[in-house]
Amino acid sequence: MARPRREDIESDNRREELIIAAAHLFRDKGYHGTSVREIARSINMRAGSPFYHFANKEDLLFACVEKGLKACLAELDAIDGEELSAFDRFRALTRTHLKCLLENRQDMLPLVVNEWQHLEGRNREEIMALRQRFELLWLKAFSDLNKAGLAPRADKLSCWFFLGALHAIPLWYDPQGKLSITELADRLVEETVRSARSPAARKL
Amino acid sequence: MARPRREDIESDNRREELIIAAAHLFRDKGYHGTSVREIARSINMRAGSPFYHFANKEDLLFACVEKGLKACLAELDAIDGEELSAFDRFRALTRTHLKCLLENRQDMLPLVVNEWQHLEGRNREEIMALRQRFELLWLKAFSDLNKAGLAPRADKLSCWFFLGALHAIPLWYDPQGKLSITELADRLVEETVRSARSPAARKL
DNA sequence: CCTACCGATCGGTAGG
DNA sequence: CCTACCGATCGGTAGG
Numbered sequence: 001m002a003r004p005r006r007e008d009i010e011s012d013n014r015r016e017e018l019i020i021a022a023a024h025l026f027r028d029k030g031y032h033g034t035s036v037r038e039i040a041r042s043i044n045m046r047a048g049s050p051f052y053h054f055a056n057k058e059d060l061l062f063a064c065v066e067k068g069l070k071a072c073l074a075e076l077d078a079i080d081g082e083e084l085s086a087f088d089r090f091r092a093l094t095r096t097h098l099k100c101l102l103e104n105r106q107d108m109l110p111l112v113v114n115e116w117q118h119l120e121g122r123n124r125e126e127i128m129a130l131r132q133r134f135e136l137l138w139l140k141a142f143s144d145l146n147k148a149g150l151a152p153r154a155d156k157l158s159c160w161f162f163l164g165a166l167h168a169i170p171l172w173y174d175p176q177g178k179l180s181i182t183e184l185a186d187r188l189v190e191e192t193v194r195s196a197r198s199p200a201a202r203k204l
Numbered sequence: 205m206a207r208p209r210r211e212d213i214e215s216d217n218r219r220e221e222l223i224i225a226a227a228h229l230f231r232d233k234g235y236h237g238t239s240v241r242e243i244a245r246s247i248n249m250r251a252g253s254p255f256y257h258f259a260n261k262e263d264l265l266f267a268c269v270e271k272g273l274k275a276c277l278a279e280l281d282a283i284d285g286e287e288l289s290a291f292d293r294f295r296a297l298t299r300t301h302l303k304c305l306l307e308n309r310q311d312m313l314p315l316v317v318n319e320w321q322h323l324e325g326r327n328r329e330e331i332m333a334l335r336q337r338f339e340l341l342w343l344k345a346f347s348d349l350n351k352a353g354l355a356p357r358a359d360k361l362s363c364w365f366f367l368g369a370l371h372a373i374p375l376w377y378d379p380q381g382k383l384s385i386t387e388l389a390d391r392l393v394e395e396t397v398r399s400a401r402s403p404a405a406r407k408l
Numbered sequence: 409c410c411t412a413c414c415g416a417t418c419g420g421t422a423g424g
Numbered sequence: 425c426c427t428a429c430c431g432a433t434c435g436g437t438a439g440g
Binding site (some may be wrong): 239240241251252255259260261 | 417418419420421
Binding site (some may be wrong): 029161162163167168171194 | 365375
């Protein structure tokens with residue numbers, strides 16, 4: 001009796017399909033550049049049907065952004081829980097975060113960088129809270145790096161510069177390029193981590 | 205006889221006004237999130253009047269992006285022409301680039317980071333060519349830094365990480381904050397420049 | 409989830 | 425540059 005009927009299951013699938021299709025289009029053409037009909041059509045739905053799953057267009061964007069953020073955050077939190085040196089943790093976090101940004105299945109995370117700004121009210125607040133958790137996690141990683149003598153500073157600015165570089169990668173990344181996602185992540189780590197006692201860090 | 209009539213001068217002024225108003229709104233709400241009427245209204249114009257100055261909405265975006273790019277590029281080129289050490293040039297370029305991104309009068313440059321993607325055809329090609337000049341200029345600056353022993357590498361990746369960090373600053377910059385634009389630029393320079401012989405650069 | 413539909417708004421134009 | 429307007433498209437709804 002409490003067992004879900006066939007229709008419910010299918011509805012749930014379509015909901016997920018919608019989120020994935022929407023994320024893809026929002027990413028390519030922006031939130032306002034994508035119509036709900038277009039999203040529907042891309043998965044053979046009729047124009048009005050998405051509103052059976054979401055009260056309005058903004059809620060659909062929210063679902064995309066939230067899904068992307070939570071999926072990535074879960075992976076990062078898992079790494080945070082492992083026993084790792086400051087350097088190894090930093091590298092693992094960077095690799096995973098970049099994988100979330102670039103791997104095809106999840107167009108959701110890149111949306112977080114820009115499109116979340118179109119959210120308002122409660123939707124916006126919830127996403128900002130999730131972003132806050134990201135930032136705290138990364139600030140801690142920088143702080144550990146600093147304590148281990150591998151970063152000259154452990155403040156927000158260092159962290160934001162790093163995240164800026166990381167989040168911009170989807171803008172120029174070429175999947176056909178020579179470097180794998182992991183190698184790319186490692187290059188960014190290499191450019192970020194440095195001895196806190198290096199001449200450049202002391203003097204400049 | 206060849207002297208411009210009063211109307212022409214006024215038209216030119218309105219055209220500039222339009223670009224500035226459009227850039228401001230495009231920046232806040234995105235290209236597709238801003239209607240032409242909204243831009244017009246913000247400077248007390250009627251709904252159809254912008255189309256006296258621009259053939260269509262996309263051309264207006266193009267004008268914004270082009271103006272922002274060219275203004276910044278002119279300033280950077282001037283610095284490039286000065287006699288400076290690799291480090292001093294790098295710092296001057298960074299300060300100026302960031303000033304173009306953050307100073308109020310010109311909302312145009314931040315558009316270049318994201319909204320230019322909505323351009324098509326010739327408009328798009330022209331902007332891509334200008335962006336190319338930016339990249340070449342910065343690659344050269346990195347190459348000089350490398351030759352001077354102040355950067356472990358001189359490739360595109362280093363340059364793109366740096367530009368990613370730089371272009372993300374408008375997303376979190378607080379004009380009321382403690383750091384001035386110049387101080388912020390100098391912090392980014394400090395994090396980017398390092399001795400090519402530092403332990404971190406050698407080992408990692 | 410589809411069919412059929414609505415009011416609002418959009419980019420753009422003609423004519424002055 | 426304004427007035428007045430157009431066709432197209434949009435987000436969203438009712439009713440099944």
